[in-house]
Amino acid sequence: MTDAVARPAAAIPNPPVKSMGAWVLDVLIWGGVAALLVYSFGPVELNHATRLFDPSESTRNFARELLRPDLTDWRLFVSKMWETIQIALWGTFLAVFAAIPMGLAAARNIAPVWVVTPVRWVMNLLRSIPDLVIGLLFVVAVGLGPLPGVLAIALNTAGVLAKLFSEAVESIDKGPVEGVRATGATKLHEIVWGVIPQVAPLWTSFALYRFESNSRSATVLGLIGAGGIGQVLFDRMNAFDFRDVSAIVIIVVVAVTLIDMLSQAMRKRLL
Amino acid sequence: MRRAPATVDSLSMTASAAAVASVRDVSKTFGARKALNGVSVEVGAGEMVALIGPSGSGKSTLLRSITGLQSIDGGKGVIEVFGEVVQKNGRTTGQCRSARQKLGMIFQQFNLVGRLSLFSNVMLGALGRIPGWQGLLGVWPSADKQKAMAALHRVGVADYAAQRANTLSGGQQQRGAIARALVQGAKAILADEPVASLDPVSARKVMELLVELNKRDGLGVIVTLHQVDYAIRYCDRVIALKAGKIVYDGPSTGLDTKQLIDIYGPEFEDAFWEAKA
Numbered sequence: 268m269t270d271a272v273a274r275p276a277a278a279i280p281n282p283p284v285k286s287m288g289a290w291v292l293d294v295l296i297w298g299g300v301a302a303l304l305v306y307s308f309g310p311v312e313l314n315h316a317t318r319l320f321d322p323s324e325s326t327r328n329f330a331r332e333l334l335r336p337d338l339t340d341w342r343l344f345v346s347k348m349w350e351t352i353q354i355a356l357w358g359t360f361l362a363v364f365a366a367i368p369m370g371l372a373a374a375r376n377i378a379p380v381w382v383v384t385p386v387r388w389v390m391n392l393l394r395s396i397p398d399l400v401i402g403l404l405f406v407v408a409v410g411l412g413p414l415p416g417v418l419a420i421a422l423n424t425a426g427v428l429a430k431l432f433s434e435a436v437e438s439i440d441k442g443p444v445e446g447v448r449a450t451g452a453t454k455l456h457e458i459v460w461g462v463i464p465q466v467a468p469l470w471t472s473f474a475l476y477r478f479e480s481n482s483r484s485a486t487v488l489g490l491i492g493a494g495g496i497g498q499v500l501f502d503r504m505n506a507f508d509f510r511d512v513s514a515i516v517i518i519v520v521v522a523v524t525l526i527d528m529l530s531q532a533m534r535k536r537l538l
Numbered sequence: 539m540r541r542a543p544a545t546v547d548s549l550s551m552t553a554s555a556a557a558v559a560s561v562r563d564v565s566k567t568f569g570a571r572k573a574l575n576g577v578s579v580e581v582g583a584g585e586m587v588a589l590i591g592p593s594g595s596g597k598s599t600l601l602r603s604i605t606g607l608q609s610i611d612g613g614k615g616v617i618e619v620f621g622e623v624v625q626k627n628g629r630t631t632g633q634c635r636s637a638r639q640k641l642g643m644i645f646q647q648f649n650l651v652g653r654l655s656l657f658s659n660v661m662l663g664a665l666g667r668i669p670g671w672q673g674l675l676g677v678w679p680s681a682d683k684q685k686a687m688a689a690l691h692r693v694g695v696a697d698y699a700a701q702r703a704n705t706l707s708g709g710q711q712q713r714g715a716i717a718r719a720l721v722q723g724a725k726a727i728l729a730d731e732p733v734a735s736l737d738p739v740s741a742r743k744v745m746e747l748l749v750e751l752n753k754r755d756g757l758g759v760i761v762t763l764h765q766v767d768y769a770i771r772y773c774d775r776v777i778a779l780k781a782g783k784i785v786y787d788g789p790s791t792g793l794d795t796k797q798l799i800d801i802y803g804p805e806f807e808d809a810f811w812e813a814k815a
Contacts, residue, residue: 446649446715449605450722451639451666456673460662464653 370432393426642719
């Protein structure tokens with residue numbers, strides 16, 4: 268009570284000052300980034316960017332054709348788009364299937380370290396290989412068509428989802444799990460009744476989100492011969508059928524937007 | 539029914555098979571702090587015991603150690619529940635799970651699974667008894683379903699059976715947790731600050747339920763309490779802990795002002811929730 272009175276008004280401390288070391292660090296980091304950008308300017312041929320505004324005859328022709336989409340083949344395009352969505356659907360489903368045990372085994376609050384560490388290595392490996400590369404390998408292994416697309420998406424997505432799933436598990440409230448444990452339940456019971464109900468909405472949301480982005484990936488995968496609309500797109504592009512290319516792009520944009528909207532609406536209801 | 543207050547020679551006491559819990563020379567260290575420091579205590583069947591003491595005195599640690607939710611320090615410390623060793627040499631034993639089935643645990647934060655219905659939560663009490671696959675798939679035997687509804691009815695929340703647990707009030711959830719212990723067929727109830735998160739009216743209801751289970755059903759009850767007045771009013775025997783040691787173990791009527799000052803310090807009246815008894 269007498270604190271303020273008894274103690275003579277001490278000098279008000281100065282506002283904190285950034286130390287010399289922090290300044291040097293800032294300069295090093297931002298200077299380094301700037302130097303790297305300047306150094307990389309030549310190798311990526313950014314100096315040729317003016318070509319964009321000085322189009323050749325072929326570019327002009329390409330642009331003209333793109334503005335006149337040819338929808339006569341729309342039945343084929345739509346059925347191929349549907350195939351792409353099916354690739355994404357099965358790829359995501361298989362990924363979820365694999366990601367559930369991996370996600371639980373990679374969560375530090377559920378599994379012992381000697382399980383967590385190797386499972387995380389596998390997850391990182393799966394995630395670090397782009398699905399295009401995995402797709403190429405599977406095209407060699409099982410031939411052209413949708414199957415290599417499904418497998419490529421499944422493997423890559425399994426790694427991503429397992430990581431997201433395990434992070435969700437690590438952030439659960441341990442109270443309910445202890446509540447289940449205290450009834451004399453086994454470890455598996457604890458997971459099914461104490462952990463899964465807590466993470467279910469988040470897991471579903473992650474899976475839906477990956478389905479959205481997988482329907483985009485599946486389109487690109489077609490370019491390497493892994494089935495679906497992408498394969499047709501690539502063929503028409505090589506045949507200089509730019510009016511067909513334009514039609515395909517429109518169908519892809521419409522389909523992917525619809526899937527986005529649908530999945531977003533579903534995720535909103537979950538959380 | 540009541541046992542003589544445990545003293546130093548409880549070390550030499552042989553645990554009877556009927557004892558709810560027999561704790562012998564148990565210590566637990568968290569970092570540099572000793573939460574339990576050579577605690578020995580025995581609680582007989584059918585006793586209603588309050589564990590009191592200032593926060594950090596080790597009362598929750600003792601309770602959690604008895605169910606094996608908390609491991610104790612290695613060494614000579616042993617914990618037995620109904621004659622089965624649950625902890626020894628600082629490790630929970632294989633009998634830990636079967637011992638947990640006989641102990642219903644009530645938590646301060648209720649620890650129901652929020653997204654499951656109250657009914658499902660109460661059914662979880664059957665997990666330890668029924669075949670593993672049935673528990674995994676949630677195929678509850680119909681006799682157990684009847685038992686769950688009876689338990690919910692008994693604690694007065696049967697009307698909310700279909701509601702998600704996290705939509706219920708604290709008092710309703712805590713009574714649901716007691717129903718879960720009933721479905722479990724527990725022979726004793728361990729309650730860790732069961733009323734600390736409740737309003738006084740709900741708190742009294744929960745304490746009265748515990749007393750009823752003790753008196754009518756003969757369940758042993760060990761309850762940790764912040765509130766000394768609740769311990770005195772509802773429990774026959776009081777064990778007081780201070781800095782990990784037992785400083786009082788005897789009838790609740792034997793607690794006088796001098797002892798309370800000993801346990802809580804001169805501001806001991808802060809440990810009373812309602813008026814000083």
